[in-house]
Amino acid sequence: MEIREKVIEIIAEQAVLEPSDVKMDHTLEDLGIDSLGLVESIFAIEEAFDISVPFNANDPSESDFDISSVSAIIDAVSKLVSEKV
Amino acid sequence: MRRVVITGAGTINALGHDVAQTFEAMREGRCGIGPLEIPDVDRLMVKIAGQVRNYDEHAHFNRQQIALYDRFTQFTLLAARQAVAQSGLEFHGELADRSGVVLGTSGGGLTTQDENYRVVYEEGKNRVHPFIVPKLMNNAATSHLSIEFNLRGPSFTVATACASSNHAMGQAFQMIRSGMAPVMLTGGSESMLVFGGVKAWEGLRVMSKDGCRPFSANRNGMVQGEGAGVFVFEDYEHARKRGATILAEVIGFAMSSDASDIVMPSKQGAGRAITGAMRDARIDKSEVGYINAHGTGTAANDKTESAAVADAFGPHADKLMMSSTKSMHGHLIGGTGAVELLACIMALKDGIIAPTINYEEPDPECALDVVPNEAREANVDVVLTNAFAFGGLNAVLALRKAP
Numbered sequence: 001m002e003i004r005e006k007v008i009e010i011i012a013e014q015a016v017l018e019p020s021d022v023k024m025d026h027t028l029e030d031l032g033i034d035s036l037g038l039v040e041s042i043f044a045i046e047e048a049f050d051i052s053v054p055f056n057a058n059d060p061s062e063s064d065f066d067i068s069s070v071s072a073i074i075d076a077v078s079k080l081v082s083e084k085v
Numbered sequence: 086m087r088r089v090v091i092t093g094a095g096t097i098n099a100l101g102h103d104v105a106q107t108f109e110a111m112r113e114g115r116c117g118i119g120p121l122e123i124p125d126v127d128r129l130m131v132k133i134a135g136q137v138r139n140y141d142e143h144a145h146f147n148r149q150q151i152a153l154y155d156r157f158t159q160f161t162l163l164a165a166r167q168a169v170a171q172s173g174l175e176f177h178g179e180l181a182d183r184s185g186v187v188l189g190t191s192g193g194g195l196t197t198q199d200e201n202y203r204v205v206y207e208e209g210k211n212r213v214h215p216f217i218v219p220k221l222m223n224n225a226a227t228s229h230l231s232i233e234f235n236l237r238g239p240s241f242t243v244a245t246a247c248a249s250s251n252h253a254m255g256q257a258f259q260m261i262r263s264g265m266a267p268v269m270l271t272g273g274s275e276s277m278l279v280f281g282g283v284k285a286w287e288g289l290r291v292m293s294k295d296g297c298r299p300f301s302a303n304r305n306g307m308v309q310g311e312g313a314g315v316f317v318f319e320d321y322e323h324a325r326k327r328g329a330t331i332l333a334e335v336i337g338f339a340m341s342s343d344a345s346d347i348v349m350p351s352k353q354g355a356g357r358a359i360t361g362a363m364r365d366a367r368i369d370k371s372e373v374g375y376i377n378a379h380g381t382g383t384a385a386n387d388k389t390e391s392a393a394v395a396d397a398f399g400p401h402a403d404k405l406m407m408s409s410t411k412s413m414h415g416h417l418i419g420g421t422g423a424v425e426l427l428a429c430i431m432a433l434k435d436g437i438i439a440p441t442i443n444y445e446e447p448d449p450e451c452a453l454d455v456v457p458n459e460a461r462e463a464n465v466d467v468v469l470t471n472a473f474a475f476g477g478l479n480a481v482l483a484l485r486k487a488p
Contacts, residue, residue, distance in 0.1 A: 058384040059305055
């Protein structure tokens with residue numbers, strides 16, 4: 001649960017919302033997070049969990065990191081954290 | 086209004102240490118991008134760049150000069166020496182008093198900054214070399230050209246990120262056209278391939294790890310380059326009277342600001358600079374045969390630039406050629422417009438259009454003739470060169486064959 005709460009906190013801060021307003025099925029677009037906000041969120045996630053997120057802003061859909069919804073991002077972060085040695 | 090011509094050109098970049106080598110590489114569609122060789126490269130995610138290779142500063146400068154010349158200044162001086170030698174000009178008396186230097190750079194002396202931050206932060210030293218400030222300042226290259234060639238007129242440095250060189254050359258053009266100066270050294274330089282410079286770009290996540298493929302559907306970002314391009318811009322009457330060889334004429338310039346987003350490009354802003362340059366040059370769009378694209382190889386730039394050109398030219402967009410030479414020399418950031426002006430001169434003077442190399446898959450959003458992979462012979466009279474910077478600052482120049 002800790003990962004989920006931290007990711008939501010990061011996303012909420014970027015969207016200027018309360019964490020309780022961020023729903024699992026929200027897309028970044030729903031939350032008003034643009035490309036710069038996304039890159040900043042990924043940086044914050046990398047710093048918070050000490051992971052490296054494979055993400056290229058030139059083609060987010062082909063990056064090996066699902067950003068299609070809040071729950072997808074949490075799953076992707078959880079996977080990266082579990083793979084961390 | 087006075088006419089403005091180019092009577093000298095010089096460069097050092099990933100494709101060569103002079104103009105002839107650069108033209109040859111562009112004709113052959115050779116790629117100057119390769120493994121990045123700098124300290125701590127293993128800590129970078131991006132490990133490729135268009136680096137200037139086989140370069141030994143001691144072969145060109147003595148110890149006292151190296152203490153004052155950052156790598157970006159060294160590149161500028163080497164390019165300027167070639168350009169001034171080609172022009173045949175010497176600056177004395179009134180000519181020296183009225184002629185000047187205007188150059189573009191984005192980062193200035195970044196090698197000096199990077200090395201000295203290491204000294205004070207990483208190594209914990211409390212003392213740096215006394216010349217760090219004059220070595221790293223953005224106007225150092227401009228000042229050293231002024232000193233070396235005795236240019237005592239209007240001189241300054243322009244910093245508009247990736248459009249710096251085009252903005253600089255636009256200023257030089259306007260100063261000669263208005264009669265303010267008879268001759269200007271202009272162009273730009275960049276040397277950002279240091280650990281901090283690449284690391285900063287990496288953070289934005291717009292860099293490719295495997296190559297620069299402008300306009301290709303499988304493009305995945307930009308690749309940094311380094312180097313300089315310097316030109317002698319001269320009042321046409323001044324050049325004609327002394328029988329100078331003219332490489333090309335500069336006929337128009339326009340700049341615009343997107344006034345929208347700090348990194349995302351705007352079709353409207355780019356389009357206004359393109360149409361503005363044609364209006365300033367008093368040409369019809371049907372006269373333009375070639376555009377040297379900004380063509381960074383990012384998803385956003387290439388589709389926005391293609392759309393801006395399609396809008397600005399209408400049906401003529403399908404008849405003109407537009408290539409990105411960044412595919413070969415990389416993105417020189419503040420110096421890029423200067424090296425790219427060489428492709429324009431080659432098109433006008435030699436009738437050879439430099440290709441967009443690494444072109445692998447058509448992208449319906451970039452459906453123009455991008456001169457894929459192989460140079461092409463073509464007789465063009467008028468060309469444009471685009472530069473669209475982060476911050477939404479755009480600058481486009483128009484050139485014509487030598488009169």
